[in-house]
Amino acid sequence: MTQTPVSSHIRERRERPADHHRGSPSVMRPLGRKRTVVLRMSLVEVMDMRRVVPGVALVASLALGGGTALAVPQSARSEAPRATVSAALPEHGSVDVCNFTKQRPTLKTGSSGSAVQQAQCYLNNAMTGTDVDVDGDFGPVTESATQRFQRCAGITVDGLVGAQTWSFLVFWANSSNTVC
Numbered sequence: 149m150t151q152t153p154v155s156s157h158i159r160e161r162r163e164r165p166a167d168h169h170r171g172s173p174s175v176m177r178p179l180g181r182k183r184t185v186v187l188r189m190s191l192v193e194v195m196d197m198r199r200v201v202p203g204v205a206l207v208a209s210l211a212l213g214g215g216t217a218l219a220v221p222q223s224a225r226s227e228a229p230r231a232t233v234s235a236a237l238p239e240h241g242s243v244d245v246c247n248f249t250k251q252r253p254t255l256k257t258g259s260s261g262s263a264v265q266q267a268q269c270y271l272n273n274a275m276t277g278t279d280v281d282v283d284g285d286f287g288p289v290t291e292s293a294t295q296r297f298q299r300c301a302g303i304t305v306d307g308l309v310g311a312q313t314w315s316f317l318v319f320w321a322n323s324s325n326t327v328c
Contacts, residue, residue, distance in 0.1 A: 245273050245322050255309040259286040267309045270321035271297055275328040300328035 246269030249262040261284055268282045271293045280293045291307040298305040301316045309317070320328070 244318075246270055252311070252314045254311075255286050256307070257286055257288070257291050260284050264290070267294070267314075267317065270317040273321035274317055274323075275300065297328060 246266050248265040248269065251263050251266075253259075253263050255264055255267055264286045265282050265284045267286075268280045268284075268290055271280050271290070272278050272282070275293070275297055278293055278296075280290055286309075294309055294313065295305050295307045297317065298307075298313060301313075301320070303312050303316060
């Protein structure tokens with residue numbers, strides 16, 4: 149009687165049953181078993197997600213009707229994870245709680261002018277217990293209030309009022325609910 153040839157992967161499986169998990173899952177898995185998928189993410193991908201989550205939370209709260217309803221242009225909707233400052237700005241005709249300027253430059257200690265007044269006004273309206281002088285000078289008190297707001301909002305705490313901080317400030321200051 150002649151023996152039929154057995155392919156190498158079956159022979160290996162028979163010879164080493166404890167090692168049957170080695171090799172290609174599609175060839176080596178027993179019939180009828182479901183394949184388990186393992187999601188592997190690099191540290192960089194996880195860190196990117198940590199930066200995206202606050203923006204997604206803001207967009208989700210807007211979409212679900214939480215807080216003030218704002219109109220978002222179609223181009224901004226397609227880039228939901230990368231929320232922009234303009235997505236949170238009040239539209240023409242709506243009332244902004246602070247009305248010093250519509251400019252949103254990056255502000256830091258030493259900055260001055262109407263944009264600083266706007267940020268100081270937003271800080272006072274977005275947080276309880278905050279009494280920042282709206283004097284247009286970004287000093288240590290404004291920096292400290294900015295850091296407190298950033299911690300409360302769950303965004304990068306650097307004391308700078310950049311695009312992300314402006315976006316959250318505009319939204320929370322114009323919201324009917326004080327969150328921080």
